[in-house]
Each structure stands twice: as structure tokens, then as C-alpha cells.
Amino acid sequence: MVQRVDVSGKQGYPLFLGAELGELGSHLQNTYGQDGHYLLISNTTVAKHYAEKLSQGCHGLKLDQIIVPDGEEEKSLERISTLTEHALDLSADRDTIVLALGGGVIGDLAGFFASIFMRGIRYIHIPTTLLSQIDSSIGGKVAVNHPSGKNILGSFHMPQAVWTDFTTLQTLPWKEMRNGLAETIKHTLVAEPDLFEFIDDHADDIKGRNDKILKEMALRSLAVKVKIVSEDEREKGIRMLLNLGHSFGHALETEEDYKGITHGEGVSIGVAAAVFLAKGRDLMTGKQMERTLDLLRRLDLPTTVTGHDPHVLLQHMAADKKNKAGHKILILPVGIGKSTIVKDCSDEEILRAWESVIR
Structure with missing residues (x-):
């Protein structure tokens, strides 16, 4: 059974807890309609387990994928630059919605990308780790690292929603x-x-x-x-x-x-x-x-x-x-x-x- 919890504030948003990955597509259609463009950003480890399941649930929607290597070092300006090039190649625009599928690194990276691409586009957190489900997917803090310090380059960019499927913990080391x-x-x-x-x-x-x-x-x-x-x-x-x-x-x-x-x-x-x-x-x-x-x-x-x-x-x-x-x-x-x-x-x-x- 899906439980909804709302984060309040000037830019409030819902958390959908216990929501199945395969049901996200129905939520997207009901909320944004049939004609939107979605950009799934994930890493090699998470995509191997869950990208296909999520994509199948989004059948009929325009969904493109960008898969990046796994690791904290991917939270960098260099990776942001590469994401930008890939997104433009996939015809992403100001109405594109980013789907951040992964743990804290992907949430930070994809969220920060969404916060600055074309001066800011929408994104949805799909946390797959315990850390991201209980902490980093909530609150709108997104960032990349710099040699001078962790998360030095970042912003507050609230998600449209957080879609949490607790069954992803079953594959978590x-x-x-x-x-x-x-x-x-x-x-x-x-x-x-x-x-x-x-x-x-x-x-x-x-x-x-x-x-x-x-x-x-x-x-x-x-x-x-x-x-x-x-x-x-x-x-x-x-x-x-x-x-x-x-x-x-x-x-x-x-x-x-x-x-x-x-x-x-x-x-x-x-x-x-x-x-x-x-x-x-x-x-x-x-x-x-x-x-x-x-x-x-x-x-x-x-x-x-x-x-x-x-x-x-x-x-x-x-x-x-x-x-x-x-x-x-x-x-x-x-x-x-x-x-x-x-x-x-x-x-x-x-x-x-x-x-x-x-x-």
C-alpha cells in the first residue's frame, strides 16, 4: 500500500512511500499527460537492476536514458558537462523532466544538473538506497564535489516528487x-x-x-x-x-x-x-x-x-x-x-x- 507524506514549505512536494517502480509511469501520465519528455539518469549498478522495470512502466511515454559510471567521483563539473551534451543530443528542453534513479550520488548529480540546465528544469527523485530513501532524497539539496570540499557547488532545487520503492533494498549490498x-x-x-x-x-x-x-x-x-x-x-x-x-x-x-x-x-x-x-x-x-x-x-x-x-x-x-x-x-x-x-x-x-x- 502506497503511503503519501507531504513535505511542506514554499515549494512543497509529496513523498510516495512503498510505491512500485513499475507504477511510476501511470503517475507521470496522470500528473503530466502523455506528451512529456522524460530523461532517466542513473548509474551502471542501479540501471542493471531497475532501469528496465521503470522503463517498462513508462511504456508509451517519451523516455530517454543517460547512464553514468558508479562512484562518488562522478559528482563533478566534468560529469555535469557530459550530461549537458547528452541531454542536448536527446533534444531535452525546458519542459523535460529528469528522473533521478539511484542513491545519494545520482540524486545529487541529477538534481544539480536539473537545477542549472536551461536555468532549471523539473526532476523526480527515485531513491534506491537506504541513505537516499531516508535522507538525501528529501529536502532539495543538490550538489557536486570540488577538490576543495564536498558539495561545495550546489543549490536548493526541490523535486516534483520522491518515488520510493523499498523493495530496492533487497539488492543493496x-x-x-x-x-x-x-x-x-x-x-x-x-x-x-x-x-x-x-x-x-x-x-x-x-x-x-x-x-x-x-x-x-x-x-x-x-x-x-x-x-x-x-x-x-x-x-x-x-x-x-x-x-x-x-x-x-x-x-x-x-x-x-x-x-x-x-x-x-x-x-x-x-x-x-x-x-x-x-x-x-x-x-x-x-x-x-x-x-x-x-x-x-x-x-x-x-x-x-x-x-x-x-x-x-x-x-x-x-x-x-x-x-x-x-x-x-x-x-x-x-x-x-x-x-x-x-x-x-x-x-x-x-x-x-x-x-x-x-x-
Whole structure:
């Protein structure tokens, strides 16, 4: 049964949860008519599993495909340039609607392309990973990376809709599942202590890929994202809390040139660094810190990293988008289930946090 959840705001849009990929074509015809042009953008891994199923459901519609290689490094201006050339070859115009089929990388890449192609065209998110279903497909943040920092070049461009088929998780490798679990645990620390307890109680079921437990977890996790982005569409206040762990994690991804550590692994290590920093500021007790680290580890998520210089990582953090007037702004947990924006962290404190997670 399809569940509809609406993201509110100046540019609100619906999430269709539990919607089958093969039914998207009917939605497109009912919403936009028979004569539209659709541009499916996906990567080699996802397209192998799902592009044909989606295309068959769009029978009778004008649907073209652009398939790009898999990998975070594809989020680049070079790939945007190539997409532009392909789109023009396929006669894309201002009325074309982009269908972004894939995880966070495709959502960011295809969404950013849609935001700038001919000054902006419409797009629909079709998230296929846990991370994209509970986090990155919601909120309209789209971007590509730059050698100076992750997601430095981007915009807010709200989708027309998010079409989520949870059955795509059945083909998702455990490593990719972990990326989403890191974001889910982040959501629990930001605003959902009951979900933290649920995950703690059902960690074995989650690792065993229990469909019922995974779906409940996903629905409760994405509800956190929906509530926050509905209140703060353009990240002027409370939405900044969703960056818990990301200032640290993005620094790691940048240092490894987006080819080493995954986004979820970076977030997990970033959360670990943040809880150490929070403990040092008496925002968390020792028990709360250890419970958080233990839950990350039980889900096979890393809490340490090797082979990095904390001073180099600190330099990467200077490019973080939350920073203001040269001051590093961090999100830190306050216990389990609440977080706060901290504007006065010294470089010494941040270095100590890095040293706590570097082996």
C-alpha cells in the first residue's frame, strides 16, 4: 500500500512511500499527460537492476536514458558537462523532466544538473538506497564535489516528487546499507531518542535484513528529516542540526579525494568525533557516549580511522558550508535525542576530537 507524506514549505512536494517502480509511469501520465519528455539518469549498478522495470512502466511515454559510471567521483563539473551534451543530443528542453534513479550520488548529480540546465528544469527523485530513501532524497539539496570540499557547488532545487520503492533494498549490498544506517543513527541523536532505542533493541534484526524492521526504521528515520526540512526549507536554522557528523566526515571524504571512505563511513566516524567533543563539553555523559559508539560498532560502522593527519583534516574543515566569518560551526549531540549548534569550538578542541578517532 502506497503511503503519501507531504513535505511542506514554499515549494512543497509529496513523498510516495512503498510505491512500485513499475507504477511510476501511470503517475507521470496522470500528473503530466502523455506528451512529456522524460530523461532517466542513473548509474551502471542501479540501471542493471531497475532501469528496465521503470522503463517498462513508462511504456508509451517519451523516455530517454543517460547512464553514468558508479562512484562518488562522478559528482563533478566534468560529469555535469557530459550530461549537458547528452541531454542536448536527446533534444531535452525546458519542459523535460529528469528522473533521478539511484542513491545519494545520482540524486545529487541529477538534481544539480536539473537545477542549472536551461536555468532549471523539473526532476523526480527515485531513491534506491537506504541513505537516499531516508535522507538525501528529501529536502532539495543538490550538489557536486570540488577538490576543495564536498558539495561545495550546489543549490536548493526541490523535486516534483520522491518515488520510493523499498523493495530496492533487497539488492543493496550491506556496505551500502551501512551508509544509510549511519544517517539513521544521526537522526536519532538529532531528534528521535525512541528510534535510538528501537535500533538498539533490533540491531540483530537489522543486520539480518528483516524487511518489517527495516521498513519501520526507514519510515521513522525519514519522518525526522521531513519534519525538520518542512520547518526550515533553506537551512537557515534548525535544519543545520542534520549536519551532525558531517563536518568531520566531509573532511575525510575530501582528503581521500572521494575515492576512499564512503559517505556513511565518514558520517559514522564524524559522529564518533562529535560525541567525544560533546563529552568533553559535558553535553553527553560517558555512558551516553559509549552507548552511541557501541551501537555504531554493532551495525559494523567505523568509529576510528587510520593514516590521517588531524591538522590536515582540520584545514579541510575550513571549507565547511556552515562556517561563518571564519568561525567553524559544529553540530554536537546533547545526550541522545537532541543536538545543538556550537559556534565557539576552538581548533584545539577539534584536534583533540580528531585524535580520539585516529589510530
